[in-house]
Amino acid sequence: MTKRFGSTVALHEASIRIEAGQTHALVGRNGAGKSTLVSILTGLQPPDEGEVRFDGEPAPRLADRDAWRQRVACVYQKSTIIPELTVAENLFLNRHGRGRGGLISWRTVHSRARELLDTWSVDVDVRTPAKELGVEQRQFVEIARALSFGARFIILDEPTAQLDAAAITRLFARIGDLQRQGVTFLFISHHLQEIYEICDTVTVFRDARHILTAAVDELPRAELVAAMTGEAAAEAGGRRRGPAADAADVLEVDDASLPGVYENVSFRVRAGEIVGLAGAASSGRIEIAETVVGLRAAERGTVEIAGSRPRPGSVPAALRAGAGFVPQDRHHQGLVPEMSIADNGTLTIPERLGPGGFIDGRRRDDLAAAMIEKLAIKTPGPELPVSGLSGGNQQKVVMARALAGDPELLVLINPTAGVDVRSKEFLLGKVEEVADAGAGVLIASDELDDLRLCDRVLVVFQGRVVAETTSGWHDHQLVAAMEGVDLDA
Numbered sequence: 001m002t003k004r005f006g007s008t009v010a011l012h013e014a015s016i017r018i019e020a021g022q023t024h025a026l027v028g029r030n031g032a033g034k035s036t037l038v039s040i041l042t043g044l045q046p047p048d049e050g051e052v053r054f055d056g057e058p059a060p061r062l063a064d065r066d067a068w069r070q071r072v073a074c075v076y077q078k079s080t081i082i083p084e085l086t087v088a089e090n091l092f093l094n095r096h097g098r099g100r101g102g103l104i105s106w107r108t109v110h111s112r113a114r115e116l117l118d119t120w121s122v123d124v125d126v127r128t129p130a131k132e133l134g135v136e137q138r139q140f141v142e143i144a145r146a147l148s149f150g151a152r153f154i155i156l157d158e159p160t161a162q163l164d165a166a167a168i169t170r171l172f173a174r175i176g177d178l179q180r181q182g183v184t185f186l187f188i189s190h191h192l193q194e195i196y197e198i199c200d201t202v203t204v205f206r207d208a209r210h211i212l213t214a215a216v217d218e219l220p221r222a223e224l225v226a227a228m229t230g231e232a233a234a235e236a237g238g239r240r241r242g243p244a245a246d247a248a249d250v251l252e253v254d255d256a257s258l259p260g261v262y263e264n265v266s267f268r269v270r271a272g273e274i275v276g277l278a279g280a281a282s283s284g285r286i287e288i289a290e291t292v293v294g295l296r297a298a299e300r301g302t303v304e305i306a307g308s309r310p311r312p313g314s315v316p317a318a319l320r321a322g323a324g325f326v327p328q329d330r331h332h333q334g335l336v337p338e339m340s341i342a343d344n345g346t347l348t349i350p351e352r353l354g355p356g357g358f359i360d361g362r363r364r365d366d367l368a369a370a371m372i373e374k375l376a377i378k379t380p381g382p383e384l385p386v387s388g389l390s391g392g393n394q395q396k397v398v399m400a401r402a403l404a405g406d407p408e409l410l411v412l413i414n415p416t417a418g419v420d421v422r423s424k425e426f427l428l429g430k431v432e433e434v435a436d437a438g439a440g441v442l443i444a445s446d447e448l449d450d451l452r453l454c455d456r457v458l459v460v461f462q463g464r465v466v467a468e469t470t471s472g473w474h475d476h477q478l479v480a481a482m483e484g485v486d487l488d489a
Contacts, residue, residue: 001050003036010036011047014210016203018153020055023175023185025195025216028205028228029420031378031390034188037205038155041186043068054153066149073146077158077418078331079138083131088113090130091145120144121177136167140174147183154178155186160194161418162329164280164446165483172198190420191447192224204228228421242455243272243440249304250322250409250440251292256301261287262463265301269409269440274431276451277444279460279482286328286413288460289444293325293411294318306408319348324407326398326415334398335386342368342382345400371400376426392423399427403434410434413444428453446482448475 003011011033018024028034039045041052043062052059060067081090088106089096091113096104113126122140130138139159146154156175160168175185175198187199195202196216204211204227211227251269256262262284269275279285290296292303297313310317319325327333335344345368346353352367354360368382375396379389386397395415402410412431416424432453435441443450451457452471459467459481467481 001037001040001047001052003040003045003047009208011040012208013050014205014208015050016210017213018184018186019201020184021179021182022200023179023187023198025199025202026186026188026205027190027192027195027202027224029392029422031207032205032228032420033208034205038074038157038188041155042072042074069146069149069151071151072153072155073149073151074155074157075139075142075146075159077161079135079142081130081133081138081142083129085130086126087117087124087128087130087133087141088126090141091116091126091148116144116148117141120147121174134167135162136171139171143174143178152182153184153186155188157188158190158418159187160189160191164282165479166280168194190418190424192221192421195224196221206230225421243270247271247273250306251442252302252304253288253292254302254304256288256291256298256303258287258291258296258298260463262460265460265465267458267465269442271408271438271440272435273456274435274441274443274454276454276457277442277460278446278451278457278478280446283460283482284463285444285446285460289411289413289442292318292409292442293323295327319405322408324402324405324410326395326402326410326412328413328417330394330398330418335394337387338385340368340383341372341377341379341386341389341397344386344397345371345382346404348401349404367404371404375400375430392419395419395423395427399430407439409440409442411442411444414447414450415443415445416447416450424449448478451478
């Protein structure tokens with residue numbers, strides 16, 4: 001298939017063949033053509049050249065949406081569930097059926113919904129408002145909805161990006177169960193370890209082209225990375241030199257507690273030091289990091305940034321004290337999608353954009369241009385809406401804004417979630433540069449590649465710091481501590 005958007009070639013003679021009953025991985029850097037392929041496979045747009053076939057038969061006309069739904073469905077990283085509707089209403093949206101007098105029989109809708117969820121072993125109350133569901137539950141509901149149309153080919157787009165380790169394990173078990181019932185999956189992920197855990201076959205796209213398709217168990221990890229990047233996998237680097245012996249503390253958290261979330265948390269981050277907060281999503285690590293930057297307020301204890309104690313629960317106060325922040329979810333917390341790259345990148349530094357609260361457009365664009373160059377953001381210019389960027393470049397804009405105020409403390413939550421291998425390496429390299437320049441860094445993540453960068457890693461389990469390890473740890477040791485497992489027991 002070939003697909004062009006003006007002068008941009010989004011796919012060039014790209015092919016993929018997915019066998020029935022497989023879990024087939026699709027990987028590639030941002031801009032490789034994955035999203036364009038998905039839009040073609042789901043009938044959202046036609047290819048300029050080439051064709052799509054299901055079970056040997058040509059794909060339906062684009063206008064025949066029901067026919068497409070019977071063949072393929074996509075569960076996107078950004079949920080399509082409507083929060084204000086119940087689970088049952090989401091499952092049968094626009095196909096409730098009508099009873100006497102043309103009225104909807106909700107008893108019938110709820111009964112059909114329970115039967116559907118029972119069929120696919122999804123344990124959710126059909127009367128629950130969708131906004132009360134967790135990410136994992138929403139995904140299972142979306143999969144069940146897709147299967148209810150008759151589709152047996154499901155595309156999963158970054159399904160684990162917002163899940164903790166336990167939820168990922170449950171998702172993979174469910175994928176295995178559905179596979180045994182005849183469901184085929186196309187699994188799109190930036191986490192290569194997941195490819196080796198769950199997938200039978202992997203296809204690599206790079207620069208809008210098909211590069212290779214191979215059986216997962218026959219493809220070494222180094223060769224997979226090389227296919228994605230066009231380069232041989234780099235050797236692991238040496239240990240960081242770390243902070244100076246006399247480096248001052250830029251973050252002091254003393255006996256901080258938020259009952260029901262975390263208790264009696266104390267730690268320090270020195271200038272030039274990178275400290276990790278490791279743990280599952282429900283461990284409290286995210287909430288601790290959010291407390292540092294003012295998204296939450298501890299009920300007890302103190303947070304001191306660069307020698308001052310900002311008002312608890314105030315993000316502006318934390319920023320004024322010297323913090324920069326990359327939040328957990330760039331879609332909901334990190335970006336204003338229809339605003340430009342320039343506006344998004346300078347939101348936290350209005351005082352630099354002009355006097356008296358007025359914005360000097362030229363000054364703003366000059367600052368943005370410098371950010372674009374520094375963070376290697378791929379864009380035709382600072383005026384482009386940030387929604388027009390790939391995921392990796394969107395994350396770079398969030399990072400640019402965090403660095404715009406020259407912070408003494410940089411706090412990052414899951415900084416490489418949902419970005420490709422090259423963008424991940426670039427972002428982590430930038431974090432190391434920031435620390436080498438003298439800022440302290442706090443990284444809250446359960447992604448091991450994020451944590452390898454750290455001089456120290458604090459493990460948070462059930463709201464408490466239960467272990468501390470210096471760089472050079474082994475994966476199994478850290479994962480065991482994050483999951484509360486004692487390897488010596």
